Amino acid sequence: MLRLTPGFLRFYGPVASQALQLYRELYDHVTLPHEIKRQGQGYAQANLLRHAYRYSSFWRQRLSRAGFDVGAPEQFELTHLPVLTRQDLQESFESMRARWTGCAADKIFKVATSGST
Numbered sequence: 001m002l003r004l005t006p007g008f009l010r011f012y013g014p015v016a017s018q019a020l021q022l023y024r025e026l027y028d029h030v031t032l033p034h035e036i037k038r039q040g041q042g043y044a045q046a047n048l049l050r051h052a053y054r055y056s057s058f059w060r061q062r063l064s065r066a067g068f069d070v071g072a073p074e075q076f077e078l079t080h081l082p083v084l085t086r087q088d089l090q091e092s093f094e095s096m097r098a099r100w101t102g103c104a105a106d107k108i109f110k111v112a113t114s115g116s117t
Helices: 013-031 034-055 057-065 086-096
Strands: none
Touching: 034 057, 057 086
16 A cells, blocks of 8 residues: 655645545545445435436436435435446437536546456
8 A cells, every 4th residue: 555654755736636635535445444434435325326316317217217215315225226238328328417507518527447447
């Protein structure tokens, strides 16, 4: 594990600052008790589901059919969602996007990996 000591590295600029903050959050996450991690993951999942429900017609329909309650997103089990198929992606790609009103296209960026992870 990378351990940073005072004076070892110097960071300049907002990107370096964000990287250091991310490192700190990841390090903190590793050392947290299991129950605290689970609560944090549940909170993040609830926010993601709420956002998808509000801003994507595809996900709103899919979540509703699976019994999602926007008033209690913490109660929802992801296993209730049907498997997302290749055909779903090909036919509904545009309606899957969950963009809030007023979000400019130039403020959105894509992240991709090789898929090997």
